[in-house]
Amino acid sequence: MPLKIALPKGRLFDPVVDILQEAGVVNKDLDDDSRKLILSGQNGDFEFILSKAVDVPTYVEYGAADIGVSGKDVLLESGKKVCEVVDLGLGCCRLVVAVPKDLGITTLEELPAKARVATKYPQTAERFFNQHGIQVETIKLNGSIEMAPAVDLAEMIVDITSTGTTLRKNNLVEIAEVAKSSARLIINRVSYKTHYGEIKNIVQRIERSLNSKDDQIN
Ligand SMILES: Nc1ncnc2c1ncn2[C@@H]1O[C@H](COP(=O)(O)OP(=O)(O)OP(=O)(O)O)[C@@H](O)[C@H]1O
Ligand SMILES: O=P(O)(O)OC[C@H]1O[C@H](OP(=O)(O)OP(=O)(O)O)[C@H](O)[C@@H]1O
Numbered sequence: 001m002p003l004k005i006a007l008p009k010g011r012l013f014d015p016v017v018d019i020l021q022e023a024g025v026v027n028k029d030l031d032d033d034s035r036k037l038i039l040s041g042q043n044g045d046f047e048f049i050l051s052k053a054v055d056v057p058t059y060v061e062y063g064a065a066d067i068g069v070s071g072k073d074v075l076l077e078s079g080k081k082v083c084e085v086v087d088l089g090l091g092c093c094r095l096v097v098a099v100p101k102d103l104g105i106t107t108l109e110e111l112p113a114k115a116r117v118a119t120k121y122p123q124t125a126e127r128f129f130n131q132h133g134i135q136v137e138t139i140k141l142n143g144s145i146e147m148a149p150a151v152d153l154a155e156m157i158v159d160i161t162s163t164g165t166t167l168r169k170n171n172l173v174e175i176a177e178v179a180k181s182s183a184r185l186i187i188n189r190v191s192y193k194t195h196y197g198e199i200k201n202i203v204q205r206i207e208r209s210l211n212s213k214d215d216q217i218n
Contacts, residue, residue: 002046003191003198006065007032008053012183015090016069023209025202057082057186066191067199073160073181077121083192085203086185089210093162095121095179097128098172100149108132108176112155118148119158121178128158128178146170 007016013032020026028042032050039048049065057080060068068082073095075084097117099105114135119125122138129136141148145159146166158178161167167174185206192199 002041002044003067003195003202004047004049004065006049006051006056006059006068008056008069008071008183009050010053012053012069012071012091013050016088016183019088019090019206019209022213023202023205025205054078060186060188063188063190066188066195067202068186069183070186071181072184073121073124073179075184075186076179076181077124079123081189082186083189084184084186086206086210088183088185088206091181091183093160093181094177095124095158095181096161096167096174097156097158097176097178098146098161098167098174099156101171101173103155106173106175108134111136115156116154117156117158118145118154120145121158124178125158146172 007013009032017026017030026041030039030048037050039050040046041048049059051059053071054074056068056070057075057078059065060082061080069088071091097108105111111134114137116137116139117125118139118141120141120143122140125136125138139148139154145157147170148154148157149172150170157172160181161174185203187199
């Protein structure tokens with residue numbers, strides 16, 4: 001039986017495939033544009049499941065995939081029970097609270113009571129505001145979150161920022177950091193025991209490859 005690896009389509013796909021190729025886990029080109037969603041590895045040793053990024057932890061938790069790659073942001077939000085084994089150091093971004101610049105708010109304490117927060121990450125946002133003793137109403141969106149305050153859907157947002165361009169272009173300013181995120185290698189808890197040798201070998205090859213890259217940079 002080939003090991004099943006769930007890969008996120010979208011922005012993480014190419015850099016993740018590069019890492020797997022550098023580690024010698026994959027030695028053929030994988031294409032996420034071919035409409036084919038299950039791809040086989042070179043010697044029938046792996047099967048690659050091409051999933052929406054947000055669904056990878058689900059495939060891995062249920063054992064439909066033994067291994068997967070997911071952003072930490074998605075892992076935090078999903079609450080799925082998987083083993084998180086390697087920080088791949090890509091897809092680096094931060095989950096932040098941001099408000100319209102012209103409100104002049106700079107801290108969480110200045111937020112209006114029961115403010116509405118638009119976000120793709122309602123669980124993570126709720127948890128964060130609860131921890132800070134702030135009551136909010138979360139409104140779940142699936143994209144273009146930065147638009148919400150401008151159209152009076154919400155007073156603030158919790159979303160990913162990387163370069164800061166999207167916040168700036170939409171007249172928003174960050175007032176707090178919720179979490180840092182990067183892509184993680186995750187393993188199904190049962191597979192990690194039943195296929196320990198094979199999976200450990202893959203993990204070590206990826207870690208060695210990442211370390212040798214770090215050595216070349218330093
Ligand atoms: N601007 C960014 N810079 C760096 N990493 C990012 C950025 N935006 C998102 N990410 C990371 O990449 C992961 C996948 O994002 P991607 O946009 O491919 O999927 P998505 O958010 O599910 O979008 P879609 O709904 O279009 O599939 C996110 O979960 C996050 O960890
Ligand atoms: O700080 P920046 O470098 O501008 O990046 C941040 C943007 O990147 C992501 O959006 P994405 O392109 O995935 O679109 P989305 O709105 O559909 O999530 C994220 O949701 C932010 O909107």
